[in-house]
Ligand SMILES: Nc1ncnc2c1ncn2[C@@H]1O[C@H](COP(=O)(O)OP(=O)(O)OP(=O)(O)O)[C@@H](O)[C@H]1O
């Protein structure tokens with residue numbers, strides 16, 4: 001068997017391939033979103049009334065994974081905020097990922113948290129009536145503001161908890177005299193089936209669909225990133241074309257095309273090659289799905305996933321056992337699941353350690369005066385993002 005070259009951190013740092021790997025995964029492309037002008041124009045037309053002080057009751061965006069929905073809307077929102085500022089219009093926007101907040105109560109609490117960052121809104125201990133009352137109270141204080149709420153991955157809440165939150169948002173203007181615009185984003189065009197007729201009629205019918213990308217579009221998208229992500233002359237046109245071709249024949253998903261390109265690059269670095277070749281593409285493509293961490297994650301049980309997700313969601317890479325339990329309980333609340341006992345969760349943490357997904361040991365944590373379980377995340381940030389997404393989609 002071919003002996004693999006030994007790697008050191010220094011050799012990886014000195015690699016001839018990457019310039020800035022993070023660019024490959026940035027939500028905002030270095031030169032803006034490509035091939036989305038039509039969708040962008042439609043959105044601009046829909047959202048422009050906000051600048052004329054009239055709220056948009058609801059705009060809905062649909063599209064397969066990796067078609068640029070989240071990224072494009074967040075970048076458009078920045079433009080909208082700037083325009084509002086230049087025209088002295090008070091505008092506040094809040095973004096909620098509904099896969100992380102699957103009940104009306106936790107969505108409202110998340111909106112509240114963003115509307116008033118000074119106040120604490122812990123997800124535990126609130127029932128729906130209390131959250132609604134608080135939401136209406138806070139909204140009344142924003143009477144002169146244009147509020148824009150984005151509910152991303154809304155399919156999760158519609159499927160699991162129904163459309164109450166949409167109905168409430170569509171009626172909130174009458175109730176609180178506040179200008180609320182709602183944008184919902186979903187993977188599933190059939191999400192309409194989960195929206196009751198009375199909500200449909202007050203929501204309006206604006207629908208914008210993001211198609212999957214074709215080969216040429218994917219090529220342009222990854223070429224744009226490759227310019228920033230890799231050193232000069234590392235990726236040939238042929239390689240970019242191949243990656244674009246492979247992914248266009250699947251789901252036309254830009255995220256996956258970028259991931260495949262990154263896997264090729266990683267392979268080239270590991271083998272100490274100075275260019276990415278077609279062989280790397282073929283090999284990376286066939287091994288991508290077999291990525292061991294991902295297949296282990298896929299096979300976790302529901303509560304193992306909830307625990308792992310709670311750990312990865314923390315901003316710090318090192319945390320204490322009790323933080324995990326606290327976060328886990330919040331996650332369960334958001335996902336509308338009954339939490340297990342602390343003891344069970346502790347054994348799930350040990351489990352995750354045995355599977356190699358985290359490093360966990362009992363020891364002294366710097367700022368605490370007692371011994372506790374320390375938990376450390378060992379994934380690099382690109383893989384961590386991928387795992388978080390996979391967990392969210394499969395819980
Ligand atoms: N038109 C585009 N131009 C450049 N980059 C793009 C484009 N569309 C998507 N991307 C990139 O692909 C990745 C995925 O995009 P994004 O997260 O916006 O997709 P999404 O439609 O929200 O997917 P999901 O349904 O899985 O949430 C991001 O890194 C984004 O920058």
Ligand SMILES: [Mg+2]
Nearest residue numbers: 069070071152
């Ligand atoms: Mg998205």
